[in-house]
Amino acid sequence: MSLETISTNRSHGGTQGVYKHRSSETGTDMTFSVFVPDHAEGETLPVLWYLSGLTCTHANVTEKGEYREACAQHGVIFVAPDTSPRGDEVPDDEGYDFGKGAGFYVDATEQPWAANFRMRSYIESELPALLAASFPVDMDRQAITGHSMGGHGALTIALRNPERFRSVSAFSPIVSPLACPWGEKALGGYLGGDKAAWREYDACALIEDGARVADLLVDQGDADGFLEEQLRTPLLVAACEKAGQPATIRMQAGYDHSYYFISSFMAEHVAWHAERLAT
Amino acid sequence: MSLETISTNRSHGGTQGVYKHRSSETGTDMTFSVFVPDHAEGETLPVLWYLSGLTCTHANVTEKGEYREACAQHGVIFVAPDTSPRGDEVPDDEGYDFGKGAGFYVDATEQPWAANFRMRSYIESELPALLAASFPVDMDRQAITGHSMGGHGALTIALRNPERFRSVSAFSPIVSPLACPWGEKALGGYLGGDKAAWREYDACALIEDGARVADLLVDQGDADGFLEEQLRTPLLVAACEKAGQPATIRMQAGYDHSYYFISSFMAEHVAWHAERLAT
Helix, strand or coil: CCEEEEEEEEECCEEEEEEEEECCCCCCEEEEEEEEECCCCCCCEEEEEEECCCCCCHHHHHHHCCCHHHHHHHCCEEEEECCCCCCCCCCCCCCCCCECCECCCCECCCCCCCCCCEHHHHHHHHHHHHHHHHCCEEEEEEEEEEECHHHHHHHHHHHHCCCCEEEEEEECCCCCHHHCHHHHHHHHHHHCCCHHHHHHHCHHHHHHCCCCCCCEEEEEECCCCCHHHHHCHHHHHHHHHHHCCCCEEEEECCCCCCHHHHHHHHHHHHHHHHHHHCC | CCEEEEEEEEECCEEEEEEEEECCCCCCEEEEEEEEECCCCCCCEEEEEEECCCCCCHHHHHHHCCCHHHHHHHCCEEEEECCCCCCCCCCCCCCCCCECCECCCCECCCCCCCCCCEHHHHHHHHHHHHHHHHCCEEEEEEEEEEECHHHHHHHHHHHHCCCCEEEEEEECCCCCHHHCHHHHHHHHHHHCCCHHHHHHHCHHHHHHCCCCCCCEEEEEECCCCCHHHHHCHHHHHHHHHHHCCCCEEEEECCCCCCHHHHHHHHHHHHHHHHHHHCC
């Protein structure tokens, strides 16, 4: 596994890097960003994964996420992967909500997607191995967060891998692809019509089926235009209550779906994870 | 003066807006952004102006500047204008460093620039009047900052208007257009060959000619590729020392010319200005 450095910039008392590598899971080059706070030689730091939403690459949160100050303060490495395979040879859809930029963190089983759209295995297996080999990370101290489609990714990956993540949070997550048009289109396209196969990619269904995480934090803007039809936060509230899953799910008055919202609560999320990653 | 609202987003306990208006100075539509922290009804807040660098619009600092948290904390309104007139009817140059995106905060006297490139009067007169008429600003409490070409703009505007600005700071400013290629090209183009006319647009020359500001803060990355040839920080250090102008001019180890640098020290600059704007 070789890693190409695209750029490094000193920022907030640490190093913001952007890197590229050839992914065996997706069969394409993949780009991601890593922020590493200054630290003692030989020291390893806990890691917070951030999964991005529809249409995004690693760049959106890297430029607009306002996480570096908090990560430097708490000594947390921040990793932002891309949201899908890229390249001319990768199949795509005309919509912004399926295909490139819209991997939904699944391993596709349907054609023509199955060869490249393996974002579940990429995030769960390939990229962690590369990270462990290349950065000063303590892989026994991991947490995960994300936005919108990436919030869905963070919740489902954490629920399927509770031993790996001490904590999971999300900004305006899609809480149930089974119950929204974005999910219907994407999971139908990637996984086919048998909805039983979708349940391991649906946070509410995973909780209903018995999956649990140690601790869960969600912030959702009440002026978010996607809330009612696509994100459906109340379904997650109900699933957690019914299952006894501890969760802090907060509605934030006046906030929308943008990075203006995410950046407003990012430092709080970093601090919340850092507390759970401390020792 | 009518103001069109392009967008507003709730962020960090305030409102980030983007606005457009017809400018009588530039003869074009002009776009700018304003962040207004939450405040009591009828209360007015101090203002920090931020002038952007070459190739930028209002959007770069609005998205990447990381100023909102500090402005909300200190109750400071943040205004980010564009860097030049825009539009098909506005003359331009092939280079990134002259014409559109490169107004250099001068009132051009040469053709074909003189009609539209009036960024000095736009920033010093027209936009302040519009701001005072449309936002809850206390115009008796103003400060100014900027980056690169905008650092040049902030320094020169403050030095020419010391009664208006309580404090001025800059990130990696062009300290002497008289003494660098960017300045030679732009001021030569906008103002013509008589360098006596350039001195009111040169921070070092203004200080040499007797202009003073109450307080001045500069941060400059020592890994900035433009430092030696274009920015020339040591000239400002020397001019301030010779003239007895109080100044804090800091070299920041490892930092470059990007928003990764600016955002790292933005909160500190906002706090520094806020202290001087407090009462």
